[in-house]
Amino acid sequence: MSILPQASNDHGDDGLPPDVDLPDAEERYTNRELSWLSFNDRVLAEAVRARYPLLERLRFLSISGSNLDEFVMIRVAGLVGQVQRGIERVSSDGLTPSQQLSDISERLDRIATAQQKAWRDLRSELAENGIRIVDTNRVDSATYRWLKEHFLNEIMPVITPQAIDPAHPFPFVANRGMGLLFTLTRQSDGEQIIEMVLIPAALRRFIRVPGEEAIYISIENLICRFAGKMFPGYTIEGDGAFRVLRDSDIEIEEEAEDLVRTFRSAIQRRRRGQVIQLELEEDFDPVAERTLRQQLGLHGATVIKTDGMIGIEGLDRIVSEDRPDLKFDSYSPRYPERILEHDGDCFSAIREKDIVIHHPYESFEVVVDFIRQAAADPDVVAIKQALYRAGNQSAVINALIAAAEAGKTVTAVVELKARFDEEQNLVWASKLERAGVQVVYGFVELKTHAKVAMVVRREGDGFRTYCHFGTGNYHPVTTKIYTDLSFFTADPKFGRDAAKLFNFVTGYVEPRSLNVLSVSPIGLRQELYALIDREIENAKAGRPAAIWMKCNQVTDTGMIDRLYAASAAGVEVQMVVRGICALRPGIPGLSENIRVKSIIGRFLEHSRIYAFANGYKLPSERARVLISSADLMSRNLDRRVEAMVPIRNRTVHDQVLQQVLLANLLDTEQSWELQPNGDYERVEPGEQPFNCHRYFMTNPSLSGRGGALVASRVPKLALRSAKRVKNRSDD
Known part of the structure; x- marks a missing residue:
């Protein structure tokens, strides 16, 4: 018998406003598997893009092959198993497993042919x-x-x-x-x-x-x-x-x-x-x-x-x-000036005010230093960290071991169900346990996917908790190529909520009365629903209403239907979805106010950001902005432990909304736009092309720049920079 709260039903029109009338499922959704293959088509397209250096094109070809292997080993294998066991459960778009396998086979043949042609040309x-x-x-x-x-x-x-x-x-x-x-x-x-x-x-x-x-x-x-x-x-x-x-x-x-x-x-x-x-x-x-x-x-x-x-x-x-x-120009991540101004003391910089580190443009060493300094600091009494993927050469793991050996109380939540990293995580778990770390494996039913670390430090007559919330893994290799956000705060509300989150994973104590965090599978879905519904209400009342989202996958039918309802109410929805997207944008009467784009470039887009206009025209200082470890998939919302974090500090809010998210919306050099039929078309760069990766590589982040950089101008992004975006949001 499960001790977990019952997850909400994410299928069908459950909980939708009563005046929303949606067409049949086959017309509402794109098949998940075919959408993923479209993503790999986009990756493969970069292998034949002449503007890229030759060996980088070869890298994209190799990645397309690795991606396809995993797809076959997991997704195709699952469908084959269903067919063999006589399971006829249809997909969200109404296809049986055998029908999906037939469509997949045709697409795989086309991709294989394109890969071989690309290889001959590259060779x-x-x-x-x-x-x-x-x-x-x-x-x-x-x-x-x-x-x-x-x-x-x-x-x-x-x-x-x-x-x-x-x-x-x-x-x-x-x-x-x-x-x-x-x-x-x-x-x-x-x-x-x-x-x-x-x-x-x-x-x-x-x-x-x-x-x-x-x-x-x-x-x-x-x-x-x-x-x-x-x-x-x-x-x-x-x-x-x-x-x-x-x-x-x-x-x-x-x-x-x-x-x-x-x-x-x-x-x-x-x-x-x-x-x-x-x-x-x-x-x-x-x-x-x-x-x-x-x-x-x-x-x-x-x-x-x-x-x-x-x-x-x-x-x-x-x-x-x-x-x-024959490769991209070398790039060295910046170490945030604001931390350097505190002589490299992470705790002093975080104590001054919240900070967001934008990887890989800013160094992952900040995250490692946060744990290293905690291990060496005699005033630190406890460290807790959730580890999903840490790689096979992890400075973070070594820092946790050093902390335990220094006599600190260290708790590590090691997720054994991290696909293809299970063996490495077992190795880390054994090594951590031998050093005296309290290792917890979480739930059998759920993956602990949240990226959270907390450090409890003795200061004055009491204790202060410092928190790190990430959209990506504590992995030294992927942090060099994945775009992710690391949010640091010493706000007591975040500290109390982080402690409740860890108690949930280590002791099955369901968190109640959370101050700021939303946690799945308990309330994250409901919080997103509420934020979308508020935009629907604002649109109906004639107030500005818009939603900007950036994530990796969108497949949850309940969330998609909620966004359809928002579109029908007049809410402008702009989404940057790197991979799978089962939502069909631009369909009159269903999703005409929704635009979806995918960015494929030098770095792999991985951060999850959710922004809501909140009655003001986006981008606005009063918008609700949140970052998360969760994508809009039923597995993230109902079958994983995830965290969603509101961004309240003004500088960090501006950085996430008006720098990171807006730059992704404005990108024209690396973007593909999703069409109503599920196909993607490369966005035309236009007369003033904009590359968000280049922008981040050449401009300091807002919350990470120090006093010496305050006077230096960071180019302010505006929606009018891209006519395509302006037409959607400035009307």
Whole structure:
């Protein structure tokens, strides 16, 4: 029996104003899976965008491959499972699982074709710029000799050929595993056999030949070229590379008695999940292919044959080539001047007034220093932190360990259900526990997705609580490429609410009478509904009414219907949604007052911001502005622990609303606009193009600049800077 509050029903028209009449679901929503594939189309489009440096285009191609892998392993695998179990639950737009799989298959074929064309074009351009990807038939004799020696000394000792016959069980092919099948004829008696060589994950996908010229060869090409060294006495009749993707979702029973043991077992099961997709080279040997299909048991799996490269995500190895002339100009995040003016003392700066750090334009080191200084400060008595993803080299984790070893009370909420980071989080949990940190794993039913840290410090005759609320993870790598907000405050109201949030996760004590925070699954949805309804009331009363939102995904049908109701009432709604968006904008009578755009560029948009006009014309000092860890998805609103934080400090309010959010709305160089039919069209840059990433890289943030920078002018953004936006908001 669950001890959690019952989540509200997010489906249908539950709770909508009585005068709202909405069309059928099929007309209201875009399919979630197809919308995600549209997002990956946009990522792939950047790989062929000539204005980007060549290796950055290659990076986008690699990312599109990695994205697609995860989509297949999780989303497609889930639909395949539903079909196999006879589950006919329809999606929000009225499609059955089998119908969705059919549509997805068509889209995947188109994307795969586009990826291979992009790869052929990029490979040619790379060669023109001194980076060659070769096979062994097109190299000079010196390179050939080096490759041969490398194979004999570095590769052959690591790989293990295995015959495929009744005497040798078919080897297990791991998720994302690559292998080679060889059809051989024994020269002594003419008998034909099949040999498999699995490529160990420890081997690099592309091998670089030493020397000034950048020459790369794929590991599968190298093995095939020198396979004769592995099979003396045999004639190689055919060969082919293949790659396997398996079902990688983890299902946890609600009554799991030991969450750690359960997750360790589930991770092992995931490695052996059902095959969902098999990738083959176009000229794969037919005899070997038949054997592979039979042995893998491809029930419901998709087989993709390509005349190019399998495993597109492996191209990230080449992106690391030291060619700064083929990459974006280097960028070093700023350390906020206001903290430097306090001699780097985070607590002194936060005590003066609230501050927002805008990553990656401002350094994540501020967050690390916040915890490091707490660990070293003799006046700090307690630290509590929620960790969702922390990476495999985490300064934050090390700071928490140092704090515990210094005798402070340290509590860490480690979320084991962070997809694909489960194993790393288990490692961190064990290390933290050994150092004396109180480690809590939260709920079985819910993911703890909130990004919160609190530090309790002895000051004077009492204690003061310092809080950090983030829209992103405590991850040292993603903070360099994800745009996120870190909000620091010493306001006692936030401190009291943060303590209640931690008590909810660690002790199941439902927070009541919160001062400022909204927490899911308890009241965050209801707070957003109330804010939208207030805009509806203002529009009906003839007062200014508008909603600006920035998030990553919008799929919750209850929230979408609420926004449709707002549009019908005359509320102007502008949304920046990076990825999935099931809402259909611009439909007369339904969503004609809603505009949705997606920004794809140098950095990955990740922050969640929700702004409401509150009876005044946006942007306004009196607008309600909130940041959150939650997207507008039912999982965030009903099945995760999330936090939504109101921004009240005037300087921080201006920064989030009139700098961060407004710049995203004004961007024309990296933006795509969502059409009513679910397609995206790239926004025309116009006569005065605006790039929000460039703006943030070249201008200090409002709350982070110190006294020395106050006189320096930060260009003030205005809606008239973009005619498209002006037409929506200035009428």
